[in-house]
Amino acid sequence: MIWQFDIIILIFLVVTAVIALRVKDLLGASMVFGIYSFLICLLWAEMGAVDVAFTEAAVGAGVSTVIMIATVFSTTRRSKD
Amino acid sequence: MDIIIASFLEDSIVPKFNYWIYVILMMIGLYAMITKNNLIKKLIGMAIFQTAIILLYVSVGVKADANIPIISHHGEKDHVEHAQNENLDSASEASSHHGSKKEHHVIDKNKFANPLPHVLMLTAIVVGVSTLGLALAISQKVHGSFGTLEEDEILDQLRPGGYD
Numbered sequence: 001m002i003w004q005f006d007i008i009i010l011i012f013l014v015v016t017a018v019i020a021l022r023v024k025d026l027l028g029a030s031m032v033f034g035i036y037s038f039l040i041c042l043l044w045a046e047m048g049a050v051d052v053a054f055t056e057a058a059v060g061a062g063v064s065t066v067i068m069i070a071t072v073f074s075t076t077r078r079s080k081d
Numbered sequence: 082m083d084i085i086i087a088s089f090l091e092d093s094i095v096p097k098f099n100y101w102i103y104v105i106l107m108m109i110g111l112y113a114m115i116t117k118n119n120l121i122k123k124l125i126g127m128a129i130f131q132t133a134i135i136l137l138y139v140s141v142g143v144k145a146d147a148n149i150p151i152i153s154h155h156g157e158k159d160h161v162e163h164a165q166n167e168n169l170d171s172a173s174e175a176s177s178h179h180g181s182k183k184e185h186h187v188i189d190k191n192k193f194a195n196p197l198p199h200v201l202m203l204t205a206i207v208v209g210v211s212t213l214g215l216a217l218a219i220s221q222k223v224h225g226s227f228g229t230l231e232e233d234e235i236l237d238q239l240r241p242g243g244y245d
Contacts, residue, residue, distance in 0.1 A: 001143055010102040017106055017129050021113050026121050033125050040132050048149045048194035049139050052202055059210050064128065071217040072121065075224040079119040080231055 001047055009043045026079050030068040037061035099140040106133035120220045120230045124213060131209040135202045142195035150196040152188060 016039060020032040037060045045053035094101060106129055113126025220230060227235050 001145070001147070007098055010098060014102060014105055014109070017109050020125055020129075021109065021117065021122060026119070029122065029125060033128065036129070037132075040136070043136075044139060047139055047143050048147060049142070049199040049202070050149050050151075051196075052135070052139060052199050052206065055203055055206050060132075060206055064210050064213050067214050067217055068121070068124075071221055074221060075230055079122060081118045081122065 005046050006043070009039055009046065013039050013043070024079050024081075026072045026077050027069065029079070030065060030072055033068065034061055034065035037065065099136065099143075103133050103137045103140065106130075106136065118232050120223065120232065121217075123232075124216050124220070127216070128209065128213055131205070131212075135205055135209075138198040138202050138205075142198040144191060144194055146192075147194045148192055150193040150199070152193075 013036065016032055016036040020029050020036055023029045023032060037056065041053050041056040041061055044050075044056060110126045110128075110130030110133060114123050114130065117123050117126060223235065224230055227238055229235060229238075
């Protein structure tokens with residue numbers, strides 16, 4: 001565990017989480033949520049949990065971002081908050 | 082006052098920075114689930130909440146100066162090297178020593194991160210993604226019957242005239 005790397009990723013995590021909830025466009029929010037998932041995957045590889053990092057990169061960042069974007073495309077991109 | 086802040090920073094914030102971020106992310110997710118009006122935004126908040134809980138459990142398994150929990154086959158490699166050395170010395174002795182000479186290696190558990198929380202959280206990730214997929218499918222159906230994803234507009238269509 002490299003603590004400098006750890007602190008940088010954790011701060012970026014909070015920033016991307018806030019951005020994903022603040023963006024008005026739902027497609028943009030889904031993309032920022034994908035960035036969040038890849039950042040947390042990087043954090044787990046750095047913390048020594050390589051199996052969790054694999055699963056998060058494949059299932060968490062890949063599949064959930066894809067199904068979220070598919071939902072946004074089949075419903076609406078508009079959001080009031 | 083400066084000394085109190087500095088000692089608090091040194092004792093509580095810096096060594097436990099993972100836990101602070103875990104609490105912050107969990108509160109961000111809870112806030113989004115409660116106050117956001119859009120259903121997709123609520124689901125993003127739920128996913129952030131889940132990853133925050135996973136962050137707590139993975140942080141529990143971290144040790145200082147620990148490596149990833151994979152034991153390399155150093156015992157077997159040493160064995161092969163021994164056999165090759167003996168081959169160089171005398172080819173006939175090596176075959177008889179091959180099976181009997183087995184070195185006992187002690188594995189230091191402080192050199193590896195604790196893999197038990199990792200395995201538990203592997204299940205939690207898959208459960209979280211399936212929950213998210215089911216919730217997104219339900220919001221597609223909601224959009225199909227109400228034409229909107231905003232919670233207040235759905236409630237207006239359900240109960241025209243007011244919330245009470």
